[in-house]
Amino acid sequence: MQLDLAPSAAPEQRRDSIDPAATLGLLMAAALAITPEYASAATPPDGTLVGIKYLDYLDYSQEGDRMRVSAPLLYLSAPLSDAMAMEASATVDSMSGASPEFHNTLSGASKRGIHDRRTAADAKLRRYFERSNFAVGIAHSDENDYRSNAANLEGQWLSANQNTTLTVGLGYSDDHISSENQPKLHETRHTRSVLAGLTQVLSPDDILQSNLSYSDGDGYFSDPYKALDKRPASRHQLAWLTRYNHYFTPLDAALHLDYRYYRDSWNVRSHTLQASWHQDIGSWSVIPSLRYYSQSAASFYSDRFPPAKFGTLYSADHRLGAFGALTLGVKLAKIIATDLVIDIQAEFYQQRSSWKLGGEGSPSLQPMSARIIMIGLNKTFR
Known part of the structure; x- marks a missing residue:
C-alpha cells in the first residue's frame, strides 16, 4: 500500500526536479511492477518471489540533457x-546532471552540477x-541532505x-532536511496519512478498485536550493484513485483504466488519466x-x-x-522458463504549459x- 499523496508530476522535496516523478516515486513504480496488482487478502503467496529491476531515467530540454538517475x-x-x-525491497540510486540555472542556487550561481546518492529499504510483515x-x-531513506523514516x-x-x-x-513519516550550501540548515517535517479503499469483483471479467487517501504534514517544505523559496509550514493533501x-x-x-484526482492546501489541483492494454501472445505479454x-499552480507560485x-x-x-503532460509507454514481458519472467519497459514523457486542462498553464x-527505461527479472521459487 502506498500512502504517498504528492502529485505524480510534482514531487515535494528533492534537490532538483526530475519530473515526471521523484526517484522514490520511480522506484515505487518499479516495485509495483513486480508485485501482483490485486493480491489475495486471504492467503499468503504460494512461493518466494525474487525480483530484480534496473531503472534509468533521463530528462532533457532544448538546452540538452539535464538530469539522470540510475x-x-x-x-x-x-511466505x-x-x-x-513478508516482503522487502532495497535500492541504491545515483543522480547526476546539471539542473536548470533558473532560480537555482546550487547549479546556477555556483556553476556546480548535481551529484547525489541515496540508499533506501523497506520491509513489511503480514498476518493472514x-x-x-x-x-x-517500516521504511528508511538516506542521502546527503535528506533522511526519512516511515512506518505504516x-x-x-x-x-x-x-x-x-x-x-x-x-502511515507516518519523519523527515530530516539539510543543505549542502546552507551548513546551518537542519529542519524536520512530519506527515500523517490515512487510506481507505474498496476492491469489487463485478463479474468474472471485471474488477473495480477505488482508494481515498488523506495526508496531513507539518514542518519544513521549502527548497533550500532555490533562491528565496518560502513555502507554508503545513500541507494537507487529498487524493482519490479509481481503477477499472x-x-x-x-x-x-x-x-486497464485509471483516474486520479488530487488537491491540497497549496491550491494545487491535478488530474491523471491512464489507459493500458494487456495483451498475452503465447509466452509474451505486451x-x-x-x-x-494536468495540474494547476500553487497559490504562492510565481513566474516572477x-x-x-x-x-x-x-x-x-x-x-x-x-x-499538462503526456506519457507514452510500452512494456514487454516473456516467460523464459518455469516461474521465470524477464521484462523491459520504456516510457516517454512530454510536458508543456499549454497542455494544462481547461486553459493556459504557467x-x-x-x-x-x-x-524512463526499466529492465527486470522475476523468479518464483515454490
Missing part, C-alpha cells in the same frame, strides 16, 4: 508459514486470517463471497499505455523573480506551476521531455 532495485516476497508472509490480513511496515499499518477484510475487499491503512479492469476472453487481453496529467515582496510565501519552482515554463 537505480537497481531488489524485491523479495516470501513464512501458512498464516504469515480466514477472511482478513493485517500488516506492519494496513488491514484488509474479504467478504464471505470473496468478491469485495476493504482496505484501511495508516476488464478482461476480453476472445482476445486473451485486458483493458502492454502499451498512455497517461495524461525576484518576488514582489521579500519574506512572503513564494516559489518559482516549476514543479508547482501549471502544466507562461514561463519551458517544454520538458524525459524517458
Whole structure:
C-alpha cells in the first residue's frame, strides 16, 4: 500500500526536479511492477518471489540533457508459514546532471552540477486470517541532505463471497532536511496519512478498485536550493484513485483504466488519466499505455523573480506551476522458463504549459521531455 499523496508530476522535496516523478516515486513504480496488482487478502503467496529491476531515467530540454538517475532495485516476497508472509525491497540510486540555472542556487550561481546518492529499504510483515490480513511496515531513506523514516499499518477484510475487499491503512513519516550550501540548515517535517479503499469483483471479467487517501504534514517544505523559496509550514493533501479492469476472453487481453484526482492546501489541483492494454501472445505479454496529467499552480507560485515582496510565501519552482503532460509507454514481458519472467519497459514523457486542462498553464515554463527505461527479472521459487 502506498500512502504517498504528492502529485505524480510534482514531487515535494528533492534537490532538483526530475519530473515526471521523484526517484522514490520511480522506484515505487518499479516495485509495483513486480508485485501482483490485486493480491489475495486471504492467503499468503504460494512461493518466494525474487525480483530484480534496473531503472534509468533521463530528462532533457532544448538546452540538452539535464538530469539522470540510475537505480537497481531488489524485491523479495516470501511466505513464512501458512498464516504469515513478508516482503522487502532495497535500492541504491545515483543522480547526476546539471539542473536548470533558473532560480537555482546550487547549479546556477555556483556553476556546480548535481551529484547525489541515496540508499533506501523497506520491509513489511503480514498476518493472514480466514477472511482478513493485517500488516506492519517500516521504511528508511538516506542521502546527503535528506533522511526519512516511515512506518505504516494496513488491514484488509474479504467478504464471505470473496468478491469485495476493504482496505484501511495508516502511515507516518519523519523527515530530516539539510543543505549542502546552507551548513546551518537542519529542519524536520512530519506527515500523517490515512487510506481507505474498496476492491469489487463485478463479474468474472471485471474488477473495480477505488482508494481515498488523506495526508496531513507539518514542518519544513521549502527548497533550500532555490533562491528565496518560502513555502507554508503545513500541507494537507487529498487524493482519490479509481481503477477499472476488464478482461476480453476472445482476445486473451485486458483493458486497464485509471483516474486520479488530487488537491491540497497549496491550491494545487491535478488530474491523471491512464489507459493500458494487456495483451498475452503465447509466452509474451505486451502492454502499451498512455497517461495524461494536468495540474494547476500553487497559490504562492510565481513566474516572477525576484518576488514582489521579500519574506512572503513564494516559489518559482516549476514543479508547482501549471502544466499538462503526456506519457507514452510500452512494456514487454516473456516467460523464459518455469516461474521465470524477464521484462523491459520504456516510457516517454512530454510536458508543456499549454497542455494544462481547461486553459493556459504557467507562461514561463519551458517544454520538458524525459524517458524512463526499466529492465527486470522475476523468479518464483515454490
